[in-house]
Amino acid sequence: xxxxxxxxxxxxxxxxxxxxxxxxxxxxxxxxxxxxxxxxxxxxxxxxxxxxxxxxxxxxxxxxxxxxxxxxxxxxxxxxxxxxxxxxxxxxxxxxxxxxxxxxxxxxxxxxxxxxxxxxxxxxxxxxxxxxxxxxxxxxxxxxxxxxxxxxxxxxxxxxxxxxxxxxxxxxxxxxxxxxxxxxxxxxxxxxxxxxxxxxxxxxxxxxxxxxxxxxxxxxxxxxxxxxxxxxxxxxxxxxxxxxxxxxxxxxxxxxxxxxxxxxxxxxxxxxxxxxxxxxxxxxxxxxxxxxxxxxxxxxxxxxxxxxxxxxxxxxxxxxxxxxxxxxxxxxxxxxxxxxxxxxxxxxxxxxxxxxxxxxxxxxxxxxxxxxxxxxxxxxxxxxxxxxxxxxxxxxxxxxxxxxxxxxxxxxxxxxxxxx
Amino acid sequence: xxxxxxxxxxxxxxxxxxxxxxxxxxxxxxxxxxxxxxxxxxxxxxxxxxxxxxxxxxxxxxxxxxxxxxxxxxxxxxxxxxxxxxxxxxxxxxxxxxxxxxxxxxxxxxxxxxxxxxxxxxxxxxxxxxxxxxxxxxxxxxxxxxxxxxxxxxxxxxxxxxxxxxx
Numbered sequence: 001x002x003x004x005x006x007x008x009x010x011x012x013x014x015x016x017x018x019x020x021x022x023x024x025x026x027x028x029x030x031x032x033x034x035x036x037x038x039x040x041x042x043x044x045x046x047x048x049x050x051x052x053x054x055x056x057x058x059x060x061x062x063x064x065x066x067x068x069x070x071x072x073x074x075x076x077x078x079x080x081x082x083x084x085x086x087x088x089x090x091x092x093x094x095x096x097x098x099x100x101x102x103x104x105x106x107x108x109x110x111x112x113x114x115x116x117x118x119x120x121x122x123x124x125x126x127x128x129x130x131x132x133x134x135x136x137x138x139x140x141x142x143x144x145x146x147x148x149x150x151x152x153x154x155x156x157x158x159x160x161x162x163x164x165x166x167x168x169x170x171x172x173x174x175x176x177x178x179x180x181x182x183x184x185x186x187x188x189x190x191x192x193x194x195x196x197x198x199x200x201x202x203x204x205x206x207x208x209x210x211x212x213x214x215x216x217x218x219x220x221x222x223x224x225x226x227x228x229x230x231x232x233x234x235x236x237x238x239x240x241x242x243x244x245x246x247x248x249x250x251x252x253x254x255x256x257x258x259x260x261x262x263x264x265x266x267x268x269x270x271x272x273x274x275x276x277x278x279x280x281x282x283x284x285x286x287x288x289x290x291x292x293x294x295x296x297x298x299x300x301x302x303x304x305x306x307x308x309x310x311x312x313x314x315x316x317x318x319x320x321x322x323x324x325x326x327x328x329x330x331x332x333x334x335x336x337x338x339x340x341x342x343x344x345x346x347x348x349x350x351x352x353x354x355x356x357x358x359x360x361x362x363x364x365x366x367x368x369x370x371x372x373x374x375x376x377x378x379x380x381x382x383x384x385x386x387x388x389x390x391x392x393x394x395x396x397x398x399x400x401x402x403x404x405x406x407x408x409x410x411x412x413x414x415x416x417x418x419x420x
Numbered sequence: 421x422x423x424x425x426x427x428x429x430x431x432x433x434x435x436x437x438x439x440x441x442x443x444x445x446x447x448x449x450x451x452x453x454x455x456x457x458x459x460x461x462x463x464x465x466x467x468x469x470x471x472x473x474x475x476x477x478x479x480x481x482x483x484x485x486x487x488x489x490x491x492x493x494x495x496x497x498x499x500x501x502x503x504x505x506x507x508x509x510x511x512x513x514x515x516x517x518x519x520x521x522x523x524x525x526x527x528x529x530x531x532x533x534x535x536x537x538x539x540x541x542x543x544x545x546x547x548x549x550x551x552x553x554x555x556x557x558x559x560x561x562x563x564x565x566x567x568x569x570x571x572x573x574x575x576x577x578x579x580x581x582x583x584x585x586x587x
Binding site: 024052075137364365 | 432433435437438477
């Protein structure tokens, strides 16, 4: 047999010896995650006959609230109430409510994600769990209603592609710079419908947090799944968080990849995605000095401890520019607490950053921290579509947390290597 | 299943934030007035029942929000034909029974305002204005059945009904 990671997991989940790209299968779901979409699933369930009003497995569903947290208005407060009621009525075992953080940080932290699983979530960045060797993909609320009801769903077995990343990353460059470079070089649709496997020495050496950023942004280049290297960093992270067995899935040596892209990150500059597409990427030297009104560190892409840590290191003893404001959102309560213990939050507060509660925050432009016309935001989040974070006449620049922090000091886009 | 209508043309990489901007999610009735406005301001004002959409690569990229395909059936937009789709948008369209077709050459074959006819089973896309027909990618039977069945929820309810009868 010669199968990629995606093919192996989909074969196992569909009860087959082997699957091939292009094939349509029905696969059993190991874990389903929902946040705000739970409300839409609940609405669909209202139309079901009574005896079919049950979920396939209340222990295989994880629910939480992260998008509009705490509720910004009565409408969302009411939706939260619906979600709480659904979790209670259907006996959902793992319901974290508004008390845990952003889904893609919380699920691995709480040991729900394990190697080899097939996971679906009502969030596009569900690809994040690929860092933990899980085949995980975003779906909508209608498909999720099918999953809740039957525990299975159709899939097309994707082609697999590889990104082999070698070389040495300079100090103050991060995995975000690598994935933005990939988006810029190969385009926002290079991986559409495909399963990504990131390999190479740079990936091997990377922390789990940095790998999560790569898998998370795999979606922004179109990926269906986005796997990191299967190794003991995954099992080390998950030990103590779950008692379930942790069995890594490796690709076969003769597995077939549609394309393998070779990338050398040596001498790479920090990268910035300019308005209004994720693949409009420039090396920082080309856009240094662009005015920024808001700097945001957070989201499922870059709101982890190492992200806050590098920001604190760069901002230590300095102040955010008087014409710029900064929002920092730890991705989860665990990250929040660790950042507090390490003294990171104190440094950020001294620099006059706003520390907000764990949530998606300004990333999706509907809750807080919105932009006025003609304002620019430099953000560690994942999307810079026109109007995403507020006014259609605002601009979003995507960058690493290091670049965001450096830019906040000067009020203009700044190379983090130039800040002491 | 044949669908025809007046064409709107959109470029590559139309995202789901543009289709349904999140900032109008809690303003009932407002969302309808902002669909796709960042790409074409005239769309929400001038779209008519029976219109169809032609787009470039990666239509519906971005968020998994199902509001994006969901806005088209109430507008009575009959079909979306794009060179490729964001995969979640594609899945969601099938799930709600919205006809959707991949056709690699479609952007070049149409201009705004022309008339299009799509044969969903055959995956043929005809420009009724120029008379030219191009070939799209045939939908696999599994997905075609979901679309023709009116979407996943309808099919699920049908299944429940059948199961209830058996018992």
